[in-house]
Amino acid sequence: AQSHVLWPEIDRITAEQLHYARQGVGEGVWELFAEDGEMRMYKREEEVNGLVVDPLKAVHTVKGVTGFEMCHYFFSPDYRLDWETTIEQMKVLEKVSDDTMIFLQIHKRVWPASQRDALFWSHLRQVPDSRDPDAQNIWIVCNHSTEHHSAPEKSNGKYIREKSNGKYIRVFLTVALVCQTMIEPPKNGAQITRDDLTCKITYCSVVNPGGWAPASVLRAVYKREYPKFLKKFTHYVYDQCKNKPIRF
Numbered sequence: 174a175q176s177h178v179l180w181p182e183i184d185r186i187t188a189e190q191l192h193y194a195r196q197g198v199g200e201g202v203w204e205l206f207a208e209d210g211e212m213r214m215y216k217r218e219e220e221v222n223g224l225v226v227d228p229l230k231a232v233h234t235v236k237g238v239t240g241f242e243m244c245h246y247f248f249s250p251d252y253r254l255d256w257e258t259t260i261e262q263m264k265v266l267e268k269v270s271d272d273t274m275i276f277l278q279i280h281k282r283v284w285p286a287s288q289r290d291a292l293f294w295s296h297l298r299q300v301p302d303s304r305d306p307d308a309q310n311i312w313i314v315c316n317h318s319t320e321h322h323s324a325p326e327k328s329n330g331k332y333i334r335e336k337s338n339g340k341y342i343r344v345f346l347t348v349a350l351v352c353q354t355m356i357e358p359p360k361n362g363a364q365i366t367r368d369d370l371t372c373k374i375t376y377c378s379v380v381n382p383g384g385w386a387p388a389s390v391l392r393a394v395y396k397r398e399y400p401k402f403l404k405k406f407t408h409y410v411y412d413q414c415k416n417k418p419i420r421f
């Protein structure tokens with residue numbers, strides 16, 4: 174993918190998001206708003222031009238899967254409709270390379286706001302030189318909004334794009350899923366099984382709704398949808414992997 178026009182941006186944003194994901198939630202103004210077992214969800218309340226863009230950071234620990242497996246199922250278009258409940262339509266506009274694709278997703282409408290769509294590049298990468306010497310493989314999927322000739326935004330100023338039977342407001346998003354595999358080697362030198370695996374997950378998301386939506390409605394949607402999404406996604410990956418050979 175190094176030859177693609179987007180490559181410099183993909184490289185820069187992916188590196189930035191890896192650094193951002195690694196920052197703890199201790200410092201700064203992260204507010205814990207949801208807990209479920211090992212999952213902790215934090216947000217910061219921020220508005221841009223009067224629009225709620227509350228950054229989200231979730232941390233979670235899932236036993237029995239690797240960081241590669243978690244990132245693979247998040248990245249691949251083949252499984253997305255199995256775990257993403259808010260998507261109405263999804264299209265791969267361009268396959269840049271095996272590890273980089275451009276998606277157009279039309280999401281379900283959240284009353285009373287207008288329906289949204291998202292156009293973003295998605296990049297899967299193994300993080301080569303982790304600072305943590307005993308860290309196993311760290312993998313990242315970064316999703317970042319982009320333009321694309323085959324899905325232009327109608328420039329009528331309000332980013333409303335005409336569609337045959339309606340109008341979509343295009344969101345602006347940056348999302349990162351960073352997964353680290355921890356292996357507890359079996360004492361007796363036996364082969365590693367899924368019981369010896371733990372995946373440490375950090376999910377970061379900033380979604381600018383792109384057009385007016387009531388702050389109260391957006392905050393309620395985020396509060397409901399994010400925990401539901403991460404719980405459903407991680408359970409889905411565990412179920413998909415549990416009877417398959419381990420992939421690091």
Ligand SMILES: Cc1cccc(-c2n[nH]cc2-c2ccc(F)c(-c3ccc(S(=O)(=O)CCO)cc3)c2)n1
Pocket residue numbers: 257259278280281282283289290291316344346348378380394395398399402
């Ligand atoms: C999980 C979640 C959080 C906040 C809002 C909603 C939601 N409810 N109804 C419509 C949406 C909606 C509207 C626009 C979007 F771009 C995304 C959106 C969310 C996540 C991602 S992703 O990149 O994390 C996973 C790929 O779909 C992409 C788009 C989701 N879902």
